[in-house]
Amino acid sequence: MEYKLEKDKIVIIGKEDFNPEHILECGQVFSFFKNEKGNYVVLSTDKKAEILENETGFVIETETPEYFEDYFDLKTNYGEIKANLKTFDILKAPIEYGFGIRILKQNLFETLISFIVSANNNIKRIKLILNRIKEKFGKKMNGFFAFPTREELLKATEEDFATLGAGYRAKYLFAVLRQVDEQALLEWVDLPTKQLRAKLISLMGVGPKVADCVLLFGYGRQDVFPVDTWIEQMHDRFYTHEPNREKVREKLVSEFGELSGYAQQYLFFFMRAGL
DNA sequence: TTCCAGGTGCATA
């Protein structure tokens, strides 16, 4: 896929390896919406991008093209990844269905907080809760609210989070904000996946699943396979029934290796579509 | 009304 970086936009040429709906609706991100023109608008920390479609591809309009070049992982060759993954029979249909998926490189702190909220929750309500958190504690930008910083969220009480609908996760949020800051998360980037995963799991509200999501959608580690209820269903269908999530995870990581993260997203998107 | 959603923490054996 070709693309050009300009002063206030990124021009994507081709529609094979970039599709806003696939990228945004595949469950890896919660901070986006469709505007009145029907275009997807993505928010990440205090930055915004609007995605427009044209005859030849897409245009990402943003004041920070470099940031979104990294965010959308534009330097990675997804054509090659998909070609490799198609050697697995069970991935052929999911890749055909979600051909335009890309794995986002999201802000670490925002990803951590978002996926703690995601636990045992549904996507619609996750977005609702996160929006309320942003509106209450985030900086007001031009037409949207930034995701609050750790410092801003430290002002929140446990009851604040509960009032915003976080339910029993309110105490996890309150606690985790006192365990790490953005800098600590950044300092972990050089750790091997196994150690990094252990660091994440040591945090309140972070178990194996949330840790794998932060590893994949934040740290860009592809050697992880987040297992949730949808992936359990997928495993039931394409492999065998296995009630132990840890065993399912080990099986899938050994199957897909360094491409696990990519495989997981195509399968998740496919399963959630009811296909 | 009951079940479920991108599960985790904690008690118990």
Next chain:
DNA sequence: TATGCACATGGA
């Protein structure tokens, strides 16, 4: 190490 249960909330 492994299993079982409680946990907020709202839509289907």
